[in-house]
Amino acid sequence: MRFTEKIGKSLSYTNYAFIKKITSDTCKTLNKNMCQILNKLKADVDKLARKTKDNEKSREALDCRMRRLEEKLEQLNSRLDQMKDQQNAEEGLPENSESVSPPSSLDIEALIAHAKKKEQDQLTEDKERIDISLKAAQYWKVQGKKLRAGIETVNTSAKDIVDGSQKLLETLSDELKNELRNNQEGLNIIARMLNRLVETDTRLNALAEDIMFEENLKELDEEEWKTTLEGETIKSSALKKINKKLNVVGMENYRIVSNLNEIAENRKKGVLDFLTRQVLPILDGINDGKNHLIKRIAELKEKYTENIGEIENWFKTYADLQDVLTELLERLGVRRMDIAPGATIDFERHEPFGVESDPEMENEQIREISRDGYVFTTQDENLQVLRAAQVIVVKN
8 A cells, every 4th residue: 555545544534523532632642743754754755865866775765764654654543543443432333433423512502601691791781871871861851951941930030020120210210210221221131131041042942852762772682692603613713703793782782872871961061051151141240230339339329318228129130130040050959159268279160360469368369259150969969160260369
């Protein structure tokens, strides 16, 4: 029998059923030995062929070496046959059986259980994030409804208050009426600004709308996992398919979670932006008007002693407007920062609006509050800055 035929015969014995039954170390050792023998033989043949084409002694030596190799291969084949027969005997198979179908080495059910365990772990985290975002979205939806209802109430109250001040003004003498006419127009502008928020600003309605979120987290069922692993016989390949599928499902669920979180954040941002850009500037105008008039009202009362009561009642319009807006803010968990002159500036809560020297105070102490700052209560009852206070800081 030719040398190559003997190699072919030896390899034919090592069918899949047999190789899977011997230890991986034995297979690796046998294959390594065979490869080393063949590689060494090829190298020797090439070397001798180049150097001693006509050297008969070298040919004889080569033939002798080949015969020894053939004997070793025969011994190796014999040993493989013995091991195969021993395994077949243990399995109840006939000796030299060569028609055994390769058995599946995969426990598909175990792999599916492994996949679903990983999937459930991720789903648990995603559901927790969904719950957090849903609660946040609902919280800010409620705040939006409170804001809309509150602005409508403030608008009605402010209209009545300003109309009352206008009627009171009309009862005064022409001279006193002229003294307060421009300030009354400022009050009328504030009333119109509040009315515009209700009548023409669509954002209030949007902030109070119900939140529609109907997407469900993706979860694979048993049949989908079986379809994914169908035809797989190699564990490493099956695990790659599992991880790829989990990544696809994970990305889809991440998109769903992110979308809901974005909805909650947008609703929160909408409410807070409306307060800082629409409501607080109106309150600032009322505060500034009141503070600006304090000295002048005192002068008017001295000048028009017979109208002190009417002047005080008219001036009380500013305090009444302050009260209705402050009450709205309190219902929404917003309150004014309590800042005392002499406190050290806190750059997270205070915005430097200017600097002045004051020999009786230290550097970076607050000398004056130019514009009030506000904080709001979060869903978890923490306080966060809604708007920093503008302050004049001492710099000597």
